[in-house]
Amino acid sequence: MGGQRYAVRSKSTSIAVSGRWVRGGQGRPTAPPHAPSSVTQLRMGPRTVLVTGGAGYVGSHTVVELLEAGHRVVVVDNCCNATPPPTTTTTTTDSHKGDDKDSYTDDKDKNGSSLTPTTATANHNNATTTEEGDKDGNKEDERRSALPLALQRVENITGKTLTAFYLVSLNDVDALTKIFAKHKIEAVIHFAALKAVGESVTIPLEYYANNVSGTLTLLQVMRSAGVKRLVYSSSATVYGVPQYLPTDENHPTGQGITNPYGRTKYFCEQVMMDLAASDQDWGVLLLRYFNPVGAHASGLIGEDPRDIPNNLMPYIAQVAVGRLKALQVFGQDYDTPDGTGVRDYVHVVDLATGHVAALEHVWRPDFNGCESYNLGRGEGVSVLEMVNAFSRASGRAIPYVVKERRAGDVAKMVASCTRAQTHLGWKATRTLEQMCEDTWRWQSQNPRGYV
């Protein structure tokens, strides 16, 4: 499958981008011909949004949509599950005089996966001289190289520049406080979390410390800064074993959750509900995702699991590209049409536009409290249906072996997404075929992810 060809107007040569890019001309990279993918028109004008975990899979796609929608975006990510910036030492770049753009990194976590908090440092240099052009070019290269690769590519896709990136941990209260003091943050989208279900069973304390304590720290800093608009990445996992299908937001939560990861999502939801009940200035949306898959249509950003993938789609993609031998299908004796488990998959770009819609909602002057929304497609796809769709999209056979059911897996989980459509004006539009084609474009153009 051929890649997209983008016209790039940057003179920079230090940007890690696909060999398919076409260079020439002056200035910043242009948006691709098929962009923007944002479906949400700004009703309230551009605002400044802090995105935690913005270098990750869902976060980076959401940053694309926020930039496309015209928002200013500040990202906080410690890159414990993202490819870190190429620049490894303390770096400050500020080539955008007077427009509050900068990028701070600290001494980088050496293995890229430590949970050790990192610290933001500030150091500004607005010098311009007669050699301004060259210096600005160098500074721009420096600024870009202090961004994680996913965010460099986000800038390439959109032709827009992040307001700031901070390589810091959510648990670092001082660093977060400085960031809120520096930028006029008007809302937070909170993605940052550890998310590997199996790992959470092995190291629960790390999961609670990172996901729950990190969230508490963020909320405390937000409260101190007077920023009380929040969109939270939750998960269908809070519903536990579904009591009815399609599962709507009134379904009980917190019962039958089978792993610590899921409980961190549930606990954070409870904290946010209590907080919003205690102070009517808070406006919080809990977005419960149902199986995000796919990639940006450019093939430049996508899901890049560090280890053997936990989820179906990246596993299939790695089988298709030859990194893994065969898919393991856990159970073919469920009460479903082909006996394999059925899930509700949603394209990550649809999910991203859901966050832009959610922001519009939390910024409504009459909005307060805490509301939950399912983000899915409302359609079930079985494991074997996914295998076949991916095989068609990639033109490759996907060998698989059937194994025993896994403990904790349910036969079927499908969302009711009526509430999001009614109140947020959001509906997922991308098909299963698009999910597979876009995943394959990302995987085939980046067989080993962001390297």
Ligand SMILES: NC(=O)c1ccc[n+]([C@@H]2O[C@H](COP(=O)([O-])OP(=O)(O)OC[C@H]3O[C@@H](n4cnc5c(N)ncnc54)[C@H](O)[C@@H]3O)[C@@H](O)[C@H]2O)c1
């Ligand atoms: N991908 C899914 O299948 C899925 C499903 C439901 C919910 N979610 C939730 O969506 C959010 C994003 O998921 P994703 O798939 O993009 O995961 P991801 O791992 O790709 O992204 C999370 C990002 O957060 C960063 N991070 C983690 N802990 C941090 C900390 N303490 N400080 C700063 N940064 C930190 C990581 O480096 C990473 O870049 C998570 O909260 C996850 O629980 C994901």
